[in-house]
Amino acid sequence: MHRPRLNRHAFLPAVTLAALLTTGCATSTPTTATGTPATRAAETPAAAAAEEQLAVVSPPSGTAAPTAVADAGEGGAAKKSSLKVASYDRKSGRAVIKAPSAAKPPTTPPATPSAGSPTSPATGSSPSPSPDPAKRAAPVAVGDIIASAPAPGAPDGVLAEVTQVVGATEDGDTTVETEPAKLNSVLGESKAEGTVPVDPSAMRVEPLVQGVKVSWAKTGDLRFGPEGAKLPLGSLRIDVGAAIATAEGAPASASASVEGYVQLAPEVAFSYDGSGTGTGASPGGAFLGLSGDWASQWSLKGRAAGSTGGQPIRIPFAELHSDPVIQVGPVPVVVNLDLTCYIQVNADGRVTVDVEQDLKGDFRVGGTFSWAKGWTPVSESDMTGEPLKARVTAAGDVKAALGAEATVGLYGTVGVTADLAPYVRAHADASAEGSADGTGTVSGAYALYGGVDLTGSLQLQLTIFGTPVLQKRIPLGALHREWLLTQGGGAVTAPPQTRPKTTG
Incomplete structure (x- = not known):
């Protein structure tokens, strides 16, 4: 399904991603009354640096x-x-x-002895310290x-x-x-903007539960997921299946589980604008963030129950880490990326469900800096889902998410923390009426919703750009979207009971 991509750089003036500009094209320069070629050459680097546009790209392969x-x-x-x-x-x-x-x-090398010079007794040559x-x-x-x-x-x-x-x-x-x-000490008055994909094969994965499977695909090295599912280039896929808690006293047939996969293609977004600030001064603008495509397909079955003090139970199932290098002109900028994939369940244990959701979309989180506003958060997500299966029995509520918590920073410092939690939520209610003749009516309704929660914060360490110090964490601002997947209901009337005849 084709979707329009998010505008990933709407928070800073658009710049062209070009190769690093160089100077010194002329082979000779005539002397003029305003100065000699030597004096003008000395002025050229400073003037060029103020206008330099740096490319933001992946480093050449094989570069150590x-x-x-x-x-x-x-x-x-x-x-x-x-x-x-x-x-x-x-x-x-x-x-x-x-x-x-x-x-x-x-x-x-040893020196050749000359007349009158001291020599070494062992070699006969002049000593050379x-x-x-x-x-x-x-x-x-x-x-x-x-x-x-x-x-x-x-x-x-x-x-x-x-x-x-x-x-x-x-x-x-x-x-x-x-x-x-600080970064401004090496980037100076240049400008840079770009988005660099993270190599999925370079991510280190640590499974936290049994049954986790990892697959990926990159240019020139195609991989396939479980059951031969072909992955888009640049994608990382994590499949998981895990049992979750059921209600106390529930029958064995009510066992609950979550099964499915998360597939994402993460990209690091970087922007810097040092023009007009002077060498060593704070930049006029900056951006650091994480963006990419997201797809997940997963199912929730059984009579799930779980909460701790009213808070959902979270089950991490895989931790991922990568240190991609993005080349900003001549400067290698090291990005530290951590992802924790998890299952989260909040249910009352009364409703039995068998639901499955297919979710696709993209996201963008990060922090942007300008002198007018300082550091401000960025959080965007455009996702849509559709139900593949929906069956809800009895009355109650259940909400389950298959999400990822991400942190992205530079040179070992945490800059942005984000929690992306696509979820499915089911609600069902029922009522019953009866009469003395044994007739009765049972009616009920259910609704199944898909949604996404996006939360997080900016950290103090984003001052690595050379910007003014943050006094506290800045929340990204909760992004919450929910949509109806399907709903249904009905009523059943029981016939009057026939009393058995008696003989006497």
Whole structure:
């Protein structure tokens, strides 16, 4: 079923997703009265940086831990670097930076002895002391900002400022002390906007109950779900079947269970606008969020019962984690994504149901920043459902959800928390009347509803963009939509009872 996609970037001025602009196209420049070619060349990078439009894309396949460095001496935005983070200790901030092989200092060869020079008794050659590692030129300096994809000791990536160069090692690596940095220190006055799909095959899945099955599909590596169901590219599917609690004293035939699947294609949405703010200043706009397509098909059977203090019972059945890297121009931005899929039931144990719902749609959650409004939440969902099966017996209420709780952040800090809970709800009531002659009427009605709840909050750590500090969590604002799937009712009249004849 074709559905119009949500406007994923309506909260910031639209920008074109283009490749990283470069300068220096001219091969020669004539001298004019206004300045020499050298002085104009010195002014060009600053002018270009203010107008630079960065592409937001997935990093090239096969690239190992891309790195960018903002040079403190130049005071501009970061540039792609061949340096690598060999190790990183988040607690202490100490890092070891590995320079490319070509940059390692060569070993000093033995010198040829000359007349009158002292010689080594063993070799007869002049002594050549080893170079002092501390005196070698370090590949980074105090004030440099390092942005790196996940590296040893840094599974969430590195975004840090060098505060001290401790010293070099014999193999050319450099030990430095660092402190956390902000994104605006490496993106500067540039602009960027884009949406990058999360590779489903890169997500680590931990089943929490028995019977969980995971399948996915990505470009060039098609997978199929259970029973040969072909998945759309970029999709991750989780199938589950689990028993849930029944009412106390209910017969064995009233056993309750939930069975079905969740299928989603998550995408990370990122936007940044540093124009007109000046180097190192807070950006004029920013956005971080999670969006994507959603599909689920699941059934609820039996006489379910469950609540704790009036709150629904939640049963997590799978945890998923991924650290996708999105390339914002030369800067590798590490996104930390966690998903917990769950079953949630709230039922009174009186009604027996056999219902099944097919749900499709999309969603978008996140936070957007502007100087006029500060950080404001974004929560959107456009879903529709249809019943595949509907049978409700007796009177009572039951509500069950098959949903996902997501957190998305940058470089190990939580930024946005969202809880997307598509659900099915059944309500039934009945009444009975009788008379002395034994006649009676039983009437009842039921209704089955589909719906979606979307809740969550923005976190303090979104200040990683370099924006003003949030004083508290900002709720996303509860999004609640419900629609009627089906309804029915009827009445049955019992005939008068015939009394048996007596003989006497």
